[in-house]
Amino acid sequence: MRTDTGGRGPVAAWDHCSLIRRAVQQGSGATMTARGGSMAPTIVSGDRVRIVRCDFADVAPGQVIAFEVPGRIVTHRVLDRYEGQLVTAGDAHWFTDAPVTEQSYLGVVADVDPRPPLRRWSAGPARAASPMPPGGRTDVVPWIFTDRPEQLPDTLAGARTVPLSGIGSRPDRLAEFSRGLAAFDLVVLLHSGAVRPLDSLREIDWSRVGSVAVLVGGRIGEGAAGTDDFIPSALADVKVRVRGVGEAVPADEAIAGVRQLLGRT
Known part of the structure; x- marks a missing residue:
């Protein structure tokens, strides 16, 4: 403010x-x-x-x-x-x-309560839930921002890759990117500058989430698109950091942290 x-x-x-x-x-x-x-x-x-x-x-x-x-x-x-x-x-x-x-x-x-208001996520998915996959396990799909998809580790085989540039500055490509995310029940952004930690994902009722897209990397933050190829964070329902504030984490470790928290390892 x-x-x-x-x-x-x-x-x-x-x-x-x-x-x-x-x-x-x-x-x-x-x-x-x-x-x-x-x-x-x-x-x-x-x-x-x-x-x-x-x-x-x-x-x-x-x-x-x-x-x-x-x-x-x-x-x-x-x-x-x-x-x-x-x-x-x-x-x-x-x-x-x-x-x-x-x-x-x-x-x-002066005279401000030192206890911040509790930031809580929605108890369920932000959009209509898809049928739960067999066995009641949420389908975790990584979306990795990279210009070198061939260098991704084998642990990220099957991940969707997104170019680092040319999305936020192009309304047509941003709209296409947004439509791709809309196919998921929930979109989670892993960002080193996020206020809430990874553990806060436990607040979500995952029994109602059939599929989740997990975004890693990219120029994403609060605000509008179009400046310096910026992608608005409003496209993500949930924003968390994997470790400490500002601490970078390799994409494979970040995705592994989400899967472990959801019991999908």
Whole structure:
């Protein structure tokens, strides 16, 4: 969630950010108006938030912090620390932000519950379920983004391959890609920047899911398609990370993790 910087241009916004930083560091704090819905329902657009001083080293997971990005101030919740930086995300977002450095950090938002609202997946598939395969086992189909399908390991034999480029920037190819996913009961995206861990897949009632497409790799995130061959994450029903935030995992290990969790090994 961004906060209103009060300026109309980049210079005015930078001046306002500098004033807020100075007020917080001097101990008087600063009050601003929140804009946007990334922190809903904790903070909604129009709420007044107060930013107070807290040393960067003392910031703990669960706290909501304010930090500066070019031309604006963002208030998001801290999830973890990684290599001396803070990992944050909006309470309404399924992906983490770029790491927050001590240089961009401003302070913490006062009087906010340190317990984020629980993000839960739907109890069943997002679309009409297909008949359960014989034996009541969900059919797990990997979709691997790669420009070198011939180099995939034997453990991914039978996986569908998707080129790394030429999908998000082409409306016809994106529509074709979307139609392919629509044939599955559920679409799971494995992404190192996802907020929720792999284990959260246990919340899904898999007895109602006959088939699941598992996406690995690619330029996927929150937003609209068309920019830098970007594919919108809204095409996936569920977004999880296999390991820690930002930790890359080979495609075969990622798919093996899903199959093991579902008892499909």
